[in-house]
Amino acid sequence: MIEERFDAIVIGAGMAGNAAALTLAQRGLKVLQLERGEYSGSKNVQGAILYSEMLEKLIPDFRDDAPLERHLVEQRFWMMDDHSHVGLHYRSDDFNEERPNRYTIIRAQFDKWFSKKVQEAGALVVCETTVTELVQDAYGKVIGVRTDRPGGQVHADVVVLAEGVTGLLGARAHLRKIPQPDNVALAVKEMHFLPRETIEARFNLKGDEGTVIEAVGTISRGMTGMGFIYANKECVSLGIGCLVSDFQKSGESPYQLIERFKRHPSVAPLIEGSEVKEYSAHLIPEGGYKAIPQLFGDGWVVVGDAAQLNNAVHREGSNLAMTSGRIAAEAIFQVKSRRDPMTKENLSLYKTMLDQSFVMKDLKKYKDMPTLLHTQSQNFFLTYPQLVSKAMQNFVRVDGTPKVEKEKRTLKSFVSARSWTGLFGDAFRFARAWR
Amino acid sequence: MTTELSVRVEDKLFQNRYLVDAGRAHIKVRPHDVPTPALRSLLTACPARCYELNDKGQVEISADGCVECGTCRIIGEPTGDIEWNYPRGGYGVLFKFG
Ligand SMILES: Cc1cc2nc3c(=O)[nH]c(=O)nc-3n(C[C@H](O)[C@H](O)[C@H](O)COP(=O)(O)OP(=O)(O)OC[C@H]3O[C@@H](n4cnc5c(N)ncnc54)[C@H](O)[C@@H]3O)c2cc1C
Numbered sequence: 284m285i286e287e288r289f290d291a292i293v294i295g296a297g298m299a300g301n302a303a304a305l306t307l308a309q310r311g312l313k314v315l316q317l318e319r320g321e322y323s324g325s326k327n328v329q330g331a332i333l334y335s336e337m338l339e340k341l342i343p344d345f346r347d348d349a350p351l352e353r354h355l356v357e358q359r360f361w362m363m364d365d366h367s368h369v370g371l372h373y374r375s376d377d378f379n380e381e382r383p384n385r386y387t388i389i390r391a392q393f394d395k396w397f398s399k400k401v402q403e404a405g406a407l408v409v410c411e412t413t414v415t416e417l418v419q420d421a422y423g424k425v426i427g428v429r430t431d432r433p434g435g436q437v438h439a440d441v442v443v444l445a446e447g448v449t450g451l452l453g454a455r456a457h458l459r460k461i462p463q464p465d466n467v468a469l470a471v472k473e474m475h476f477l478p479r480e481t482i483e484a485r486f487n488l489k490g491d492e493g494t495v496i497e498a499v500g501t502i503s504r505g506m507t508g509m510g511f512i513y514a515n516k517e518c519v520s521l522g523i524g525c526l527v528s529d530f531q532k533s534g535e536s537p538y539q540l541i542e543r544f545k546r547h548p549s550v551a552p553l554i555e556g557s558e559v560k561e562y563s564a565h566l567i568p569e570g571g572y573k574a575i576p577q578l579f580g581d582g583w584v585v586v587g588d589a590a591q592l593n594n595a596v597h598r599e600g601s602n603l604a605m606t607s608g609r610i611a612a613e614a615i616f617q618v619k620s621r622r623d624p625m626t627k628e629n630l631s632l633y634k635t636m637l638d639q640s641f642v643m644k645d646l647k648k649y650k651d652m653p654t655l656l657h658t659q660s661q662n663f664f665l666t667y668p669q670l671v672s673k674a675m676q677n678f679v680r681v682d683g684t685p686k687v688e689k690e691k692r693t694l695k696s697f698v699s700a701r702s703w704t705g706l707f708g709d710a711f712r713f714a715r716a717w718r
Numbered sequence: 719m720t721t722e723l724s725v726r727v728e729d730k731l732f733q734n735r736y737l738v739d740a741g742r743a744h745i746k747v748r749p750h751d752v753p754t755p756a757l758r759s760l761l762t763a764c765p766a767r768c769y770e771l772n773d774k775g776q777v778e779i780s781a782d783g784c785v786e787c788g789t790c791r792i793i794g795e796p797t798g799d800i801e802w803n804y805p806r807g808g809y810g811v812l813f814k815f816g
């Protein structure tokens with residue numbers, strides 16, 4: 284394939300891979316990036332919310348030409364039962380700022396743009412090439428990769444595994460285990476196209492303002508999961524994801540779940556009359572801090588979703604991917620500048636630097652959250668949404684019942700569903716996991 | 719248990735673009751007489767409904783509509799029920815939006 288030798292090979296052109304390849308190339312290293320899709324982004328699925336801060340660290344003037352959809356001025360959280368939702372709604376004009384904090388994006392288009400920046404920085408980007416194997420020497424040091432191109436073996440001092448959550452290579456080379464079904468969620472997503480004015484009217488937006496809705500409740504049918512609805516310029520991204528192990532246990536089908544979500548009386552009016560142009564599905568790492576594998580070794584580092592660096596509580600992933608990719612590249616550059624070899628010992632610098640960043644600090648903060656949500660899914664995703672909704676209905680419906688009695692009724696419904704110990708236990712466990 | 723909604727996955731997949739690598743299925747099911755529980759769960763868990771029961775009660779795959787999500791790999795590779803690979807470079811599903 285390519286005869287020469289590289290300073291670094293980056294596998295994958297997603298958020299993590301592009302950040303790593305860009306950073307390495309900007310520092311003058313000779314970089315080869317391999318991507319199996321026809322172009323960067325052609326295999327990638329996301330909601331998608333882009334966080335400016337982490338991209339600015341890589342491309343300060345990204346707003347000049349990046350394909351951005353809407354900047355977010357509003358965030359809604361919905362707790363849903365079968366017929367209603369109780370919502371928390373935050374909107375602030377402060378987000379109509381000069382350098383907005385968050386945007387919606389369309390991943391395939393964004394990744395293509397990102398990849399162009401990587402190429403402009405001097406990396407050699409080769410698409411339509413699946414890496415089939417890592418090449419290791421007799422001591423287990425990673426010294427290159429094998430691809431599905433004829434004679435497709437290439438060598439480098441270090442390989443950056445940015446292969447995403449379903450990454451095969453690291454697992455095959457026994458550098459890490461493949462994720463367990465209870466450490467990954469399967470999300471299905473559709474793109475609903477509507478005229479711009481319709482979207483703005485339905486979501487109460489003007490110009491390029493945007494809004495996102497995150498939803499939990501009976502829509503996930505007792506499984507640990509979440510729905511989302513994001514407004515783009517001329518389309519709405521809508522999807523729902525639940526733990527793979529829950530799909531296994533429940534026998535629910537992902538396509539039925541998204542269909543039900545779409546038909547919910549709170550959701551249907553938002554997408555009415557739309558034209559669906561794509562149906563996609565992707566896994567999301569949900570294991571959190573405790574599921575993070577070994578991050579570096581002789582001749583390799585792993586970044587982004589492949590390393591489970593994903594904050595499921597806050598629905599953040601691409602920013603952790605970009606940051607870990609950048610930090611890994613900076614660590615590699617430091618080792619290289621000292622003319623040191625890419626050994627496990629030297630590459631541990633990546634982990635040290637990552638530990639000091641928000642990536643590890645955030646994941647550590649929520650280390651107990653995945654287990655709590657996974658083991659209590661019936662309560663958090665079925666019982667409570669139903670109870671809250673009933674309480675709200677009881678509160679707003681005016682029917683001549685004295686308020687004292689209404690409150691008693693509401694309290695009783697909570698206690699009979701979860702008991703006092705259950706309620707306090709849940710609150711306590713939740714608070715402790717959040718802390 | 720699941721109440722069936724009338725959803726045709728085929729209609730959903732019809733929106734997508736694919737470049738099918740004819741004759742080179744990237745996922746294979748291990749030959750079996752009776753499917754294991756893991757294999758059986760793929761009948762409902764696959765978002766593209768690639769897995770179906772044949773008339774002998776065995777699980778078969780037709781991976782043409784596969785959206786490469788990896789769910790069946792997570793479930794079926796550790797149990798040895800399936801062999802999972804990416805399609806050859808450039809082939810498979812092609813997301814325009816993602
Ligand atoms: C439905 C959904 C909604 C989400 N919403 C958000 C959100 O709103 N905000 C947010 O920040 N995050 C979100 N995330 C998470 C975010 O998408 C991921 O964290 C992020 O994409 C991870 O980046 P990555 O580069 O590690 O992996 P990916 O983006 O998955 O990239 C991996 C790349 O490697 C390539 N590849 C893999 N193996 C090989 C191989 N052997 N050879 C060649 N190429 C290979 C793939 O084709 C792919 O391009 C969401 C995820 C999903 C699924």
Ligand code: SF4
Binds near residue numbers: 765783790
């Ligand atoms: S990878 Fe996903 S879409 Fe493809 S066959 Fe497996 S479960 Fe189905």
